[in-house]
Amino acid sequence: MTEELFREDATLLGCDATVVGQGEGGVTLDRTVCYPLGGGQAGDTGWLVSREQRWRIADTRKSKESPGAIVHLIDGEPPAVGTPVRVEVDAPRRQAHRRFHTATHLLCALLPYPVDGCSITETYARLDFHTDQPFDKDALQAGLDRLVAEAHPVGHRWISEEELDANPGLVRSMSVQPPRGLGRVRVLEINGVDLQPCGGTHVSNTAEIGAVVVTKIEKKSAMTRRVVLGFAG
Incomplete structure (x- = not known):
């Protein structure tokens, strides 16, 4: 399951996380500040940042394959499982x-x-x-x-x-x-x-x-x- 930091603090715009899975068009993290599409509210967009690369988060969705997991849909080749990343939310959005x-x-x-x-x-x-x-x-x-x-x-x-x-x-x-x-x-x-x-x-x-x-x-x-x-x- 993905730890949902946004549930307790909607002002939190960034966090450190680790990639724990790939698939469904993106990556799953062990924790996130990104809200997934649901309840009528659009999913967050933003960025994943590692030491070597920066990925655009095009959307955030609840996993269809793993209940409790959150998928970050990204542009480009996804980071490997185990990669430490920084999650950044598009703040104005x-x-x-x-x-x-x-x-x-x-x-x-x-x-x-x-x-x-x-x-x-x-x-x-x-x-x-x-x-x-x-x-x-x-x-x-x-x-x-x-x-x-x-x-x-x-x-x-x-x-x-x-x-x-x-x-x-x-x-x-x-x-x-x-x-x-x-x-x-x-x-x-x-x-x-x-x-x-x-x-x-x-x-x-x-x-x-x-x-x-x-x-x-x-x-x-x-x-x-x-x-x-x-x-x-």
Whole structure:
């Protein structure tokens, strides 16, 4: 299994690691700061650096062949197993993901409907809500601005699977369920605003989200309303 340093500290942008496997278009490391594609959030990009060479990390994915392992997709001939490397995350891209992902949690607080789809990228975020109710774009923007300005602390903790089972209302997503089998589940908490299972990367205070704008509200189907976010300017 790959030690997932990003789960505990989303501000960590680099770490030393060792190549422990090759395949699936890249290399597996014993530890990493790179978030793998999942939960609607894009995988991190960045670089692997050894004494002799530098490789571009084009994407980060969960291994399909080895549960618990994370594959770093790289350009060029991969480093050999046993090679010590430095992992470096593309910092501006990571920060965009952190801001957008936290902003989607604010949307969940403002819109009390189940979520049936999401996408978090470097340039936009979207969240699909299962409802036939219309959304007021101006009211939603005002709500986001207020929650950002209120500077709510953002943190995470771990609860047992039994605790989650006892509080099924914590799960807002209809399409992505928290991973099972590890005995514990990571929950993201925005103090006084939102609490739900989430494994993604986030800012540490809502003020760090900065200026985000509701760029579009769409009716995707009879029971789906989509909200799209972008950065101001």
